[in-house]
Amino acid sequence: MQFRSTDSYVAPPDLTLAVNAAVTLERPLLVKGEPGTGKTELARQVAASLGLPMIEWNVKSTTRAQQGLYEYDAVSRLRDSQLGDARVHDIGNYIRRGKLWQAFAAPGKVVLLIDEIDKADIEFPNDLLQELDRMEFHVYETGETIRAAHRPVVIITSNNEKELPDAFLRRCFFHYIRFPDADMLRRIVDVHFPGLKPRLLDEALSQFLELREVPGVKKKPSTSELLDWLKLILAEDLSPEDLRRPAGEVLPRLHGALVKNEQDVALFERLAFMARRQGR
Known part of the structure; x- marks a missing residue:
């Protein structure tokens, strides 16, 4: 799979090279640059160019890494148990899949965008180290391990609002989008x-x-x-x-x-x- 400029997106040669290198290495592509230089749009255009579906995770200041994996709705389960609902016997009914789980469980390869990772708490990137490196995680409530059937193309954007940890940077292929001439x-x-x-x-x-x-x-x-x-x-x-x-x-x-x-x-x-x- 080779990324190229599309009819609606002009990618300079160094950006094209970075995307294809990340795809070949199967490493997350960390993209930095001024706001408005097309970092988020890049992920959409990579998906279009490679003919892959896209899953978008928009990070906010309150976003936790766990939300990208899954969330366990204990409150709903407690309520259902009080009401005598039969669903309560299957804990899986109360597990909500996050964006990473959706990408790992997809029937084919997808593009996963983690947008503006620097908006979240400083521990957010560290909390995703193993999941992005091994492409698997453990669901403690059910005892199952979720592994990526097809390793997704991961694109991570940052506006440089916070410094990212060295351990996280080591696992990424990095590219800075320079302002166009x-x-x-x-x-x-x-x-x-x-x-x-x-x-x-x-x-x-x-x-x-x-x-x-x-x-x-x-x-x-x-x-x-x-x-x-x-x-x-x-x-x-x-x-x-x-x-x-x-x-x-x-x-x-x-x-x-x-x-x-x-x-x-x-x-x-x-x-x-x-x-x-x-x-x-």
Whole structure:
């Protein structure tokens, strides 16, 4: 199985190589990068390219590793026992399968996405070490061991909010998605907006990349935000001339799609004020 770029996803050569290396090694692929660089979408496109079903586990700050394996609903069993329900004699009726169990028990190979693993508690990755390494776990309530019939393609994403343990990193194939250069951005835009007028794209990309290079920006606009901005530009039917900023202005038209916090807005306003003063 070989992953390649798809009609809706442009993968640079180093990312393609990383995915295929992880598949060959049968190791989880740990993907890091700025928010909005397509880490989550990568898993969906890998599944589409390889023709595999996908199971998605979205990690939150309250997520526990055990939830990915299974959960035992003792409260429901107690209630059923009080009501005299016959189901109570089979403890398996109260075991809820987690995403890892679903992936292990799937009839064929699947892509398992563990999305934003760094949102969870620091112990979360450690609690999954053996399960991801051996592709098996024990269900203590029933005494059975669940083993993966077909080793899934595991893709793990992180926004680098927390450092991941060395023992966990050792078991992964790692790739950092660098922010695309101008040529790659053009290819990405062409996938989503084929036929976009070159002059309009040149002006939009120029302003977008300038925003990212401004020193002190707390949150640089991402690829997904560029696509949102272009969608608005097309909806408003703006021309390259409409996009050009007046002298002394720093923020582009419809900048709310690109600048997402008040600190950065204030920064750009200060820069614009300074530019106007110097232009007097």
